[in-house]
Amino acid sequence: MKDFSRKLIGWYETHRRDLPWRQTTNPYHIWLSEVILQQTRVDQGLSYYLKFLKLFPTVHDLAGSSEDQVLKAWQGLGYYSRARNLHHTAQLVVEHGQGLFPMNYDGLIKLKGIGPYTAAAIASFAYNEKKPVIDGNVVRVLSRIYGIEHAIDSKEGKNAISQLAEEMIDPRNPASYNQAIMEFGALHCTPRLPQCDSCPFHSSCFAFAKKRVSDFPFKKKKTRVKNLWITYFHIDEPRYVWIRKRGLDGIWKGLYDFPGIESESEPDLGLQLTEFLKSQALKKRDCVISSSEPYLHILTHRRIHARFIHIKTKSKMSNPLSDWIRIAKTNLSQYGVPRLVEKYLAGDSR
DNA sequence: AAGCCGGGGGA
DNA sequence: TCCCCAGGCTT
Numbered sequence: 001m002k003d004f005s006r007k008l009i010g011w012y013e014t015h016r017r018d019l020p021w022r023q024t025t026n027p028y029h030i031w032l033s034e035v036i037l038q039q040t041r042v043d044q045g046l047s048y049y050l051k052f053l054k055l056f057p058t059v060h061d062l063a064g065s066s067e068d069q070v071l072k073a074w075q076g077l078g079y080y081s082r083a084r085n086l087h088h089t090a091q092l093v094v095e096h097g098q099g100l101f102p103m104n105y106d107g108l109i110k111l112k113g114i115g116p117y118t119a120a121a122i123a124s125f126a127y128n129e130k131k132p133v134i135d136g137n138v139v140r141v142l143s144r145i146y147g148i149e150h151a152i153d154s155k156e157g158k159n160a161i162s163q164l165a166e167e168m169i170d171p172r173n174p175a176s177y178n179q180a181i182m183e184f185g186a187l188h189c190t191p192r193l194p195q196c197d198s199c200p201f202h203s204s205c206f207a208f209a210k211k212r213v214s215d216f217p218f219k220k221k222k223t224r225v226k227n228l229w230i231t232y233f234h235i236d237e238p239r240y241v242w243i244r245k246r247g248l249d250g251i252w253k254g255l256y257d258f259p260g261i262e263s264e265s266e267p268d269l270g271l272q273l274t275e276f277l278k279s280q281a282l283k284k285r286d287c288v289i290s291s292s293e294p295y296l297h298i299l300t301h302r303r304i305h306a307r308f309i310h311i312k313t314k315s316k317m318s319n320p321l322s323d324w325i326r327i328a329k330t331n332l333s334q335y336g337v338p339r340l341v342e343k344y345l346a347g348d349s350r
Numbered sequence: 351a352a353g354c355c356g357g358g359g360g361a
Numbered sequence: 362t363c364c365c366c367a368g369g370c371t372t
Binding site for chain 3: 033034035036037038039040041042044045079081082085112113114115116117118121133135136137138178179182183185186191192222249300
């Protein structure tokens, strides 16, 4: 619909925020910004975008770094698979594309970490290809205006939205249209308290006409939260500290933390400490032991109850597990750690 | 289709 | 508290 695009882009031109990734058509810059902004607010991602451009000015710099360096730079932003995929894709682009990104949506979406949204964003912003972006903002705007009565996390809901998005995109200005509809959702047609009174689509919005704005969009499922208890052993030798790299497929994969024990019910701290000391043949009189206050770390799908047991000792561990790493304390800051550990280290790690 | 993956902000 | 954020991957 031509009128929709005209009004939308008109709104955008007067209300748009001045954001650095809107000043460029460089696919590397666009890709970086889009991955950083996946499930992440602009306010939260902006400083990371600037930091990444400074640390890794080109895709060659990113590819030439280590995954650990990328994860360290990503520390605190969450969803760390994004950082691992970013590094992987940078290396692939350098090795198989001479540092050039694929020139269209179909090529982009084959890359790790680039799904339908990100491929459409890069294709439209960098190449002006006519592919509609469908993010949380777009879903909200379209579902309200058209009154989508299907759950947006169902197949029917997704089909309805993507069909509408295809019809609505402005073939003359795909890049501007995509920027505009996302910005409109982010600033005007917000999840709560949208500014319907001053909305340019006031008279053509189904949800507003029916006084059902808060009904759209809706989901069928909500994620449920599981409790997780972690007991960390902060083994503090005079010049060294033990850490471990998190592997497998769980939370914080690729980051570092302390050796520890995880459980889905509340553990017996005294027992865990006793068994730890026994396993390392440590005598209590050879250590200074203190326990941190409990840390409650709230995530979307987890409530993590963490406790840091600080064990100051001059003894060397007699039986470290295979994934433990002994590093100089002065090097600890080079390792990417979860926010939880970062907070502990910044606070009462004495 | 459903589950999993972080961290933070707004109401 | 609850919901959501310029989503994507795995099972």
